[in-house]
Amino acid sequence: MPESLAPHILWLTVGVALCAAEMVVPGVFLMWLGIAALLTGLAAFLLPIGVALQLALFAVLALVCVFFGRRWTGSNVIPSDDPLLNDRLARLVGETAVTVTAIVDGEGRVRVGDSEWLAHGPDMPAGTRAKITGARGQTLLIEALHPATS
Structure with a gap:
């Protein structure tokens, strides 16, 4: 050979x-x-x-x-510059949303940018500005943003 x-x-x-x-x-x-x-x-x-x-x-x-x-x-995972790149809900934490429907019994809908999401949080009327504090499944967790007093 x-x-x-x-x-x-x-x-x-x-x-x-x-x-x-x-x-x-x-x-x-x-x-x-x-x-x-x-x-x-x-x-x-x-x-x-x-x-x-x-x-x-x-x-x-x-x-x-x-x-x-x-x-x-x-x-030996390589750290990412943007670890939330593919986690859309996690990227929304800290953003401001506006309630589209009233939050009643802790459930309602909010608008973030051009998207609507199911939301869970304290009762509040439609049109209220809220802060996104987290996510559970596909539902955003929110709390009302109180206007600054002068």
């Missing part, structure tokens, strides 16, 4: 290709398979093992690398 077609060269090539693909299609998954392929290529270079054993070794190393890789990435 020519040296260029040696199994370890193929494993190393596949490993590098998978790691490079991780840069093109990020998801932190292909990298772990690439590492498993690189380790399989190293083992195939150092040890005289057949193709069937190389495939089995790759399967085991892939499972181990993915398992430990996911644990590592889970415990």
Whole structure:
């Protein structure tokens, strides 16, 4: 068999290709398979093992690398510049809303910007300005804004 077609060269090539693909299609998954392929290529270079054993070794190393890789990435989360980016309700906390319907028995509707939301808070008439203090499910929690006294 020519040296260029040696199994370890193929494993190393596949490993590098998978790691490079991780840069093109990020998801932190292909990298772990690439590492498993690189380790399989190293083992195939150092040890005289057949193709069937190389495939089995790759399967085991892939499972181990993915398992430990996911644990590592889970415990080393990169902090976000905007952690509320995909949490629309949390982004509304602190904003001012106007009651669209009267809040009766703690339930009603408020307008925030161009959207209407279900709201829970103390009873207040329609048209009252309120501060959003939180959210429960898809319902905003509000409290009345009292006008400043002069």
